[in-house]
Amino acid sequence: MTTHAAQFINGEWRLGEGAVFASVNPANNEEIWRANAATAEQVDSAVKAAREAFYSWGELAFEERLTVVKRFAELLKENSEALAVAIAQETGKPLWETRTEAGAMVGKIAISEKAYHERTGVVENPMPVGRAVIRHKAHGVVAVFGPYNFPGHLPNGHIVPALLAGNTVIFKPSELTPYVAELTLKLWEQAGLPKGVINLVQGEVETGKALASHKGIDGLFFTGSSRTGHLLHEQYAGQPGKILALEMGGNNPLIVKDVADTKAAVHDIIQSAFISSGQRCTCARKLFLPEGEQGDVILAQLLKATKAIKIGNYDAEDQPFMGSMISNNAAAGMVAAQQQLVELGGEILLELTHTEGTGFVTPGIIECTKVTDFPDDEHFGPLLKVFRYSDFDAAIEKANDTSFGLSAGLLGDNQADYEHFLRRSRAGIVNWNRPITGASSAAPFGGIGASGNHRASAYYAADYCAYPVASVELDKVTLPGTLSPGLTIE
Numbered sequence: 001m002t003t004h005a006a007q008f009i010n011g012e013w014r015l016g017e018g019a020v021f022a023s024v025n026p027a028n029n030e031e032i033w034r035a036n037a038a039t040a041e042q043v044d045s046a047v048k049a050a051r052e053a054f055y056s057w058g059e060l061a062f063e064e065r066l067t068v069v070k071r072f073a074e075l076l077k078e079n080s081e082a083l084a085v086a087i088a089q090e091t092g093k094p095l096w097e098t099r100t101e102a103g104a105m106v107g108k109i110a111i112s113e114k115a116y117h118e119r120t121g122v123v124e125n126p127m128p129v130g131r132a133v134i135r136h137k138a139h140g141v142v143a144v145f146g147p148y149n150f151p152g153h154l155p156n157g158h159i160v161p162a163l164l165a166g167n168t169v170i171f172k173p174s175e176l177t178p179y180v181a182e183l184t185l186k187l188w189e190q191a192g193l194p195k196g197v198i199n200l201v202q203g204e205v206e207t208g209k210a211l212a213s214h215k216g217i218d219g220l221f222f223t224g225s226s227r228t229g230h231l232l233h234e235q236y237a238g239q240p241g242k243i244l245a246l247e248m249g250g251n252n253p254l255i256v257k258d259v260a261d262t263k264a265a266v267h268d269i270i271q272s273a274f275i276s277s278g279q280r281c282t283c284a285r286k287l288f289l290p291e292g293e294q295g296d297v298i299l300a301q302l303l304k305a306t307k308a309i310k311i312g313n314y315d316a317e318d319q320p321f322m323g324s325m326i327s328n329n330a331a332a333g334m335v336a337a338q339q340q341l342v343e344l345g346g347e348i349l350l351e352l353t354h355t356e357g358t359g360f361v362t363p364g365i366i367e368c369t370k371v372t373d374f375p376d377d378e379h380f381g382p383l384l385k386v387f388r389y390s391d392f393d394a395a396i397e398k399a400n401d402t403s404f405g406l407s408a409g410l411l412g413d414n415q416a417d418y419e420h421f422l423r424r425s426r427a428g429i430v431n432w433n434r435p436i437t438g439a440s441s442a443a444p445f446g447g448i449g450a451s452g453n454h455r456a457s458a459y460y461a462a463d464y465c466a467y468p469v470a471s472v473e474l475d476k477v478t479l480p481g482t483l484s485p486g487l488t489i490e
């Protein structure tokens with residue numbers, strides 16, 4: 001495959017001037033996309049173009065910006081199947097799932113419009129003299145960094161609210177999913193965004209570093225691993241004037257207690273742990289099952305149902321539940337994580353196996369109750385660690401024993417247990433009798449601890465896309481009826 005113009009800078013597709021990189025279908029290693037990365041100089045051109053476009057874009061009436069964004073939504077709808085296929089080819093996720101991702105991208109536009117008004121609208125309050133007005137203004141030029149696991153939906157969750165608020169954007173997608181980013185940018189181009197309002201810089205870590213460290217950006221909205229997020233946080237230390245929103249990983253617990261319908265519990269555990277081949281930030285990594293008969297029954301049913309999970313190519317007619325992981329390396333990393341747990345005292349109940357040379361793995365379940373030095377790492381794949389417990393409070397404490405705090409859940413029929421769990425659990429998403437994946441875009445989405453920096457995304461993305469401006473206003477300069485003591489104005 002030959003290289004092509006993959007950098008969208010100032011309204012033009014340009015050839016990258018950096019090293020060549022490529023993206024492959026992780027199920028069969030077929031090359032999908034190849035281009036040269038953007039250099040630091042090209043990143044600089046993108047930042048300058050975004051700066052130049054900022055005043056005119058930011059000063060348009062909201063309705064005018066919305067018109068362009070709605071045109072993008074229409075184009076997304078018209079092209080949703082092509083986009084779903086691209087996401088599936090590049091990530092390995094099955095089509096049934098990537099169709100929902102394309103649908104979530106369309107849905108994001110109406111939700112972001114509502115959130116813009118609700119979270120950052122204009123509020124006027126009368127004062128004894130004049131009025132107090134609250135408005136919100138765009139930051140300026142913002143960088144958006146995306147992860148590979150939702151290459152369409154998650155960057156879109158930063159880009160749409162950022163543009164609606166009046167910011168201009170430089171988007172740096174994951175180097176593992178450049179094709180999806182390119183297709184998405186072509187739709188923005190067709191939607192008629194003025195030149196420079198959105199720019200795309202593609203490349204590996206060097207391109208990311210050039211953008212993140214560029215002095216000309218006013219903010220950075222990042223979704224990705226906790227490791228990279230922490231690096232960015234360190235890099236932003238001492239720059240209080242810049243807005244940094246970090247959406248990072250998790251090490252998420254799911255507790256089961258007193259359920260009548262054990263099959264329903266097994267369903268919710270599988271949806272929590274193995275959807276997207278375990279490559280969701282919200283996936284359950286640790287399952288707490290009660291000691292005794294109920295826990296035994298659920299574990300036996302879980303093992304049986306997990307063994308039966310269908311795995312296959314994204315486009316198989318009989319759709320699999322799990323596709324390939326993102327890469328052979330990511331899959332090999334899961335085998336290594338499983339081995340590490342075994343060395344620490346874990347007992348494999350269902351082995352995670354890897355078809356070498358591809359991203360395909362089978363889901364694994366490992367009993368870790370006796371592991372004393374349990375590593376607080378996010379294993380970003382389909383490996384579920386099981387802990388048996390005899391005391392609910394001790395289970396909650398162990399569930400909270402992580403530096404992360406993204407999602408947590410309770411499967412149990414007793415409302416009082418849930419209320420107790422809700423009070424004690426430490427996470428930004430706490431669910432009851434529902435999978436802990438599949439969060440709503442109409443709610444805030446973010447974690448605490450190593451999972452985020454208190455700038456929740458989804459419905460609250462509007463908050464980090466603009467800053468509040470408070471004004472006290474009166475139509476004409478007017479002398480007050482009563483002057484302050486000691487003042488005479490004649």
Ligand SMILES: NC(=O)c1ccc[n+]([C@@H]2O[C@H](COP(=O)([O-])OP(=O)(O)OC[C@H]3O[C@@H](n4cnc5c(N)ncnc54)[C@H](O)[C@@H]3O)[C@@H](O)[C@H]2O)c1
Binds near residue numbers: 145203205231280
């Ligand atoms: N909380 C959330 O909303 C959320 C959502 C999806 C994924 N995630 C997390 O994302 C991770 C998977 O995504 P990933 O592997 O693509 O993440 P990643 O951190 O490797 O990469 C994310 C982005 O950062 C860039 N990058 C990497 N190193 C950089 C550096 N030193 N400087 C600047 N940019 C750099 C990458 O090129 C990519 O664009 C998982 O940990 C998952 O939990 C979190």
Ligand SMILES: O=CCC[C@H](NC(=O)CCC(=O)O)C(=O)O
Binds near residue numbers: 280281438457
């Ligand atoms: O991998 C991480 C995202 C998982 C996904 N979350 C969302 O879609 C949040 C909603 C939004 O951003 O609009 C999930 O919970 O499955």
